[in-house]
Amino acid sequence: SAGAAPREARSIGLSKPAICCSAFPGTATGAGPSVAAITLYHYGTISIRFEFPRRLDSIDDLANASSELKESLGRCIAAAREQAGRMLDLIRAAVRKPMLRECFEDYAIFSLRLSGNGAEAWIKDNGKAVAQALRLDPKPLSGQAVERTLCRRVSHYEGDLAILSWNSALFINASRDEAAQLVEFMNAQLLATRVTRVLVDAELQRSFGLLKRPFWRVGNPNRVGEMRGECAYLFADLKHALAQLRDEHLAAIHDGMVDVLELNEAEEAITNLLAAIEGISSTLYNRATIIRMEALTIVIILLIAIEIVMNALAG
Known part of the structure; x- marks a missing residue:
């Protein structure tokens, strides 16, 4: 230990x-x-x-x-x-x-x-x-x-x-220990948000890269949903972590730190990035679906043509 x-x-x-x-x-x-x-x-x-x-x-x-x-x-x-x-x-x-x-x-x-x-x-x-x-x-x-x-x-x-x-x-002349603990916690929130932003940025770059790939290599459609779920859990967790805070002075310090560290803006930026990733993913899968449907139509037409030819030859 x-x-x-x-x-x-x-x-x-x-x-x-x-x-x-x-x-x-x-x-x-x-x-x-x-x-x-x-x-x-x-x-x-x-x-x-x-x-x-x-x-x-x-x-x-x-x-x-x-x-x-x-x-x-x-x-x-x-x-x-x-x-x-x-x-x-x-x-x-x-x-x-x-x-x-x-x-x-x-x-x-x-x-x-x-x-x-x-x-x-x-x-x-x-x-x-x-x-x-x-x-x-x-x-x-x-x-x-x-x-x-x-x-x-x-x-x-x-x-x-x-x-x-x-x-x-x-x-x-403030409650040093409690105030320091609160500021320490807020900086931990900021760090968790920064790490999340790095992960979301990497996913956005990966999504842009998928635009150049063949339609059959677009990746896992559940990936973005899982990331959005993890981010939503993180933000909800951070917001409710101080649910039991009852000291008015500490609450004012908390609100001030949220503004100073721009935590709400960081959350909004991550949410917008996730929306962009979802838009790209939706475009990719719509494109893949259309291509697959067109390919299936061509296959059906070919099968019908083959059947007609085979019937003609048999006759």
Whole structure:
């Protein structure tokens, strides 16, 4: 087993529980995380979380932490891939179509505790530095870039604040563990959607290739239906996975992450691709049906002609 016994990791209300355990020993990131955990979601996505506690006494400390994180990012990704591979080896017998794909999502979460209730004021005073840290960018950002980075905000109480962006998030005086679990789950959703998009794109290219094949080699007519069924299951599963979420603040973070990660747009794009594939498949099979009917008609005519000739010769 991994470093600790499996346990149900989600306290955010997943309708189907995930399995979480501590990371396998012997994997170094070079940055000394105090926590390294593996989360296995039921639809086949593995998430590896590294946590790096820091004491931040000034905004400069946040910039330094961001720089350190960027420097260790490559090592963390390599370590996460190693951890995922070892987990797959452990559960391979229970996995349908076991495969470790090249696709991955990396996401940084900064969680701060500020004294008092001045989260918005603190962001107003340090907006440029905060945006730069969230982007893991050592260069000063323009005003537009700062605005784009800090525009998606979620707040529930007077003193808390969450800033959500495409590749990072900042939580100030928020429920760090639950919020981090939710963002981790949303990125797992994004990864599952990306992998599905890759598979559907490959099927679309295959369908275009079939247009040049002979009609008797058009393939399996059930293939597209099976893929549409699997995608429909995935999307329904992702949408209902948080059916038991009852916290209003977490629900707002969830909705914000759906917008930031453009999950609805990704689902719509995949649905449109599937419709295009179905259109091509329908054209192929209609063409094949017509050709087969014409061939059958020719065969019948030939048989009738042969029968007439044979009768004439016999007479």
